[in-house]
Amino acid sequence: MENLKLLIFSFLGILVLTILVHAQTQSGFISIDCGLPENSAYTDMKTGINYTSDVTLTETGVSYNISSEYNRDTLEQPFLTVRSFPEGMKNCYTLKPALGHIKFLIRASFMYGNYDGQNKLPSFDLLLGADVWDSVELSDASTILSKEIIHEHHCFSIRDWMSVQQPMIMKHTGKFKDDDCDRIWSPYTRSNWVTVSSSFNISKVFMYQPPSMVMQTAAMPANGNDSLVIGWKPCDSTLQFFAYLHFAELNQSQANNPSRKQEVYLNDYMEGPPIVPPYLNPFRLPILDFSGEKIEISIKKLRIHRCRPSSMPLSYMYQNNFYNCYPIKKMTTYEVKRNWQGDPCAPVKFLWQGLNCSYPDYTSPRITSLNLSSSGISGEISSHISGLKLIQSLDLSNNNLTGPVPDFLLELPFLTVLNLRGNNLQGSVPAGLAEKGKNGLLSLSLDGNPDLYLSTPSTKRKTIAVPVLESFLAVSVLVIAALSVMWILKTRSQGITRNKNNRSFELKNRRFSYSDVVRITNNFERIVGQGGFGTVYHGNLDDHTQVAVKMLSLSSMQGDKQFQTEVELLFTVHHKNLTTLVGYCDDGTNMGLIYEFMANGNLESHLLGLEYLHSGCKPPIVHRDVKPANILLNEKFQAKIADFGLSRIFPVESITHVSTIIAGSPGYLDPEYYKSSRLTEKSDVYSFGVVLLQIITSKPAIRKFEERAHIIEWVSFMLEKGDIKNVVDPRLQGDFDMNSVWRAVEVAMACVSQTSAKRPTMNQVVIDLKESLAIEIARTNVSHETESRSISLNLGSELPPLAS
Template sequence: MKILKMLHVLIGCLVLGVTARGQKNPGFISIDCGAPTDYHDDQLDIYYKADAAFVDSGTSMQVSTQVIQQQIKNLRMFPDGTRNCYTLTLDEGKGNTYLVRATFWYGDYDGKNQTPSFDLHIDVNYWVTMNSSSWIYEEIIYTPPRDYIQVCLVNTGSGVPFISALELRLLDNSIYQINSGALVTNWRYNLGSINSYRHPQDVYDRIWNNITFSGGLSSVSNTTAVVTSTSNDAYKVPPEVLMTATQVQNVTDPLSLLWSSNNSTAIWSIYFHFAELQLQQNHVREFTVNVLDDFVGTILLENLKPVTLASSPVAGLSLNLTIKATARSTLPPLLNAVEIFNVAQLPNPPTFLDDFNAMYDVKKTYGVIMASWQGDPCVPTRYSWSRLHCNNDSSPRIVSVNLSSSGLEGLIATSISNLTAVVSLDLSNNSLTGSVPDFLAQMPSLKVLNLSGNNLSGSIPLTLLKKKADGSLLLSLDGNPSLCQSDNCQTSNVKLKTKGIFSAPIIAAMAAVPVLILLGALALLWKIRRRQIQNVTTISTTSNSIGGSARILRLSKNRPFTSTEVTRITDNFRTIIGEGAFGKVYFGRLDDGTEVAVQLLMVIHHRNLVSLIGYCKEFENMTLIYEFMFNGNVQKNLSGLEYLHDGCKPPIVHRDLKTPNILLNENMQAKIADFGLSKAFATEHDTHISTCPAGTPGYLDPDFGIVLFELITGHPAIIRSPKGSNMHILHWVTPLIERGDIQSIVDPRLNGQFSINSAWRAVEIAMSCVPMMAVQRPDMNRVLSELKECLTAEISSERSQRMGNSKRRSESFRMTSIDVDIAPSAR
């Protein structure tokens, strides 16, 4: 028992020891990518963490257990998505300077022996392209504009990106001057040494690679410790690095070093580190430093005291460093260490911070998993998040969010209210619960809000309803059964039941049912017995609107039936199997045993329906005769006109409502045509009542919203490009709505002469009529009412504009008169 207690104490001490060692690295973030657990690297005295807390994508892989360096035994690869990012949260915050280092070793981990090539980004800007099969690291010295840094691996189509380690080190702000850009490390050399150093010798964990030269250059060293307590101590170059140097043999010889780059636009920044190692009494070591043809400075060394000299940025394909002794120097020039950087430009500004934070909160709150939702939401544009649109401001803003059908659950996140530039917000067809929050009404730019198809409950904030009423907000809330959308907050669902037979109520508001004309013809929405009748022929009988009781017209098998036959096959209309919009549905049986459903069509008459004048049935010739419509159809007369219409009773489903079927008489009154039984069912060859689509491509249910969009935009349902490709009008208009671009939506032939509010109101009405699920579409009475309000608003706007023009003309006249009156006395 004592041994067990002792072991517990020892284990506790070890844990505390590891934790304490991890805390010895303030300002460090050290990530071993793909590692299964955290650990302490005793050689480096750095505590490394596994990367799971810093990245939410990718796959961990093991490269080899035989390598000496722990940080390259594992890696994380990113086979999915174009951009995958690590997010490093900065305890010290923005405005500080950091060294960021990414380490890579391919090691043929995938057995393909094909080294991938990919790009590395620092936040929203390009950093470097990776393409090496050997162990390599890339460094950048960077001052982030935010309290985080994102390091992103970008798939450029040349293999799967991967990373072995990612490290961040806080630097003293005074040592590297980077202005608005960044410094990408090319080389950092410990000259004249056979050893390389990093942490713990370098408190910033910079890696100093050893290098020696021949050809007139020699190495010098000193075992005496270099004094680092001078004014330049902020650089904190390790004494071990400064205790060796490279020098020329003769005082008159220059020390010249040459590097080259394959980048013709390279801009260089060089940091020279010096320390005197051999100064004797009465000797002087003084020299000048040049980079290319630019003078950098003159250095006079004191014994064992470090000096750092930084060059200004210089451009050139090659880099020539020249150190020459001055005339009074008795010792040749030397160089202890050098850092060579490329100056990186950072042209891309990040997304506006509130927008960035809001979208990351949405991502976290709802657990959104989308391959593109990595890094900055808007920047760079080619890697922006799907379902978002951003503008091109100096600090890009998110202007639309479409998370329809994204599996969102729970309350509407309050962070959404921070998206103050969003014009269009679509959260439809999810599983959102709770009430509709009032903060949605406080979003200053919001013009389109779609919350339909969720499980929201309670009442709608009055502020939202007010915005909807005044036309400043297109609000869609249908498909939330527990959401109060009326004064008494009562909803009713009617289900017809008869002896095991259920009839779905005919909803006049099915998105396909036009409210523009509330029109006409026959659709039958009902469910037959649970034992579905197969192979059924449908027979409908009708009374025409002009007074006679001429029965029959068309049969799905192209066979006419007399009223006597209909009475006989239904056994005198004995068995009711459903209730349609126009009358009851009866069960029948033909002479050959075929089971049929027979619907009796009641008299249908409305001023906005093309009247049936008569018909002809003579042997094989069957003809319908309608009233003549002087002005043809709406499709040929689209000029931004708006048409309103009262509903017919009972409401019916046309099944092929389109602009060619909306005719205009000599008074430009709209009337519906071509709503015979031939449009009630899928095809004339069907032998049973079907819920399959029927009608014209582009207008298939729901069709009324499409007609409205044709009227608003002046475009046909199917937009054909000169190249021969086709686009549905909904696919064309939706991105414009999300961007809030009403000018591009409305028919250009109006030349912008319309009320913005009423135009948006019309778009809202059209959008409310296009959801595929009927329960998500408003009823026709509501749509008709809103269309009337829209027309009233437009008329009011035109009246105000005319009054304004008249007032301006009057003021202009008065000003002219005053000028005339004043003119004589002015002379």
């Protein structure tokens, strides 16, 4: 599938006059005069800007000229024509930007001009993709209203900019030629602030840095003991903001003076260490991912504050599913006569005809059903359908489709209904589809195609093999994504047995004496691991089964309680991605656990079920110590969770949290749990997010002596720069699908949100990682095992369809 994204602007209502789409550099912009006849490009004499017609960018609307009474000499030429949308609830402009992680400034300007002679002012909503951007309400016919937004094309983030200089040298709102972001800067003064400035230029270092003229001005409190405070009340307390505060020292005599230290606070919480701004060099402090009913940023204990937050972008993130738009839009080659404009799934009231979508809590809508039955379409089945990776139902019945049934339908892992009856398809149905239909995994309807026949299904299921690389530092995102999916795939739920008599009988039969342990380990000959519990030894049972024996150290911080917890849990909870407990030793002071042996060590040494513990066990279990060292790999590189000594079972299923003593590993500990001692399932989600970031980057959770010590800080910094490529382990040499990586990183960053309410459930994480894996599989299109070491994913049975 051609990897092209659509940038779609939706206008619900009447008109739009001029649109500016602007990339990071001043030269890379498109200026569109809405309503201008086709092939009528011109250069505006007043501004020198080149304008082009909008005819090729929209499928609807009617062009008009404004009323002559408003056609004054001072009016810029783009406002002389308008485009009106008298029909339909949703009308769109569609642009095709360049590929890659690019930011666009989008500025839309509106004027009524009584173009229709009715003197009736319009009002309408403005959308970017599926998200409401703003509302347009004009106060009179001559008013020009402009709306701006920063659209980050690849990762789909929107940034509203509050570009403020406190105070400015200029007296009026304006722009600067050296501002790459083309922001409009407005004066912002306070009675308790005093203006200071410098004639020396400030060097440009950072992205989003304000222009030099802005950086040359600063403010100081009129009272030297006061703080500088910027505050606002968001219209929506759930919006997430990203602020950038830019500092520079303008007084050479105070350069590097320790007394110039300043502390920055966000709602009374200090953001990082004290700051000493360098002389005539910018320093930028990012404050990432915050929200609230009231926001207050203050700079305290300073005598002169240099270039206060001279640019403070207020940001919130959204994730738009361009996989929805592009494949469907390309299918207009079928000439389907439907009002298909804008985002297919959102807003919900504008859902495209013939589609159904799912609306997960933590991700954007996904197309799950496409019905083109009796639509008069002809030709072969469009290859663009392969881009609908989460589709569950596809109905192309009663049309005039010809050609073969394509193999790419096998690459849709969640497809459970396929209706092709009543066409003129020819040839053999792919064996994989026929087999899935025979096994009840796919509802397959083929009658009414006289030249179509079923081939004999293969008795051996097709699998997709994902190679495992030898060196852990070269483990690819595809392999790890496969591992992640495999260990968290849910099989059938198994309740925890609460019958104490049965459990006691089971425990008794699996008890080993200390002398047995000595014999099994050959007198503790081979050490294979070390942890907080104690030392782990390799051993062999009488039937030559390899085992790992973990003996409790007398100096261990863990004791009888953790030992009992782990024994009881692992004897009652069974899952293919949880380590199997063979037995235990409780002989006086000698305590040990005997596990199945994991030939390839743990995930940490090579560089996932949690979902089962949270959702498959009733009541749920929280592990409390998820980290790479507690995720073991067997000889087939199948991952299994281990070390349940700190796990907690919720008393009843309806309880959402329990209060506990803080326990866990540094770098993986949920900050909310640490502050409140309230343990929830989302505490495991946070730890898993850290593990996922480690898998993607091959970096440890904490890097001592680094400026950004925690992996979350480092990844956030890299994403802030738009540098996703250097987030991924460089040993992969770029051999991965960028969209798959973005999806995985988005999942990981959602998991490590500071508050549990913003984190997805493990069930949602499973769904999102399946999607990431499906994208990578579609790229590589691996159809057979490529090496002796492989992981087989049977997409027919192991990846169940996504529930709508």
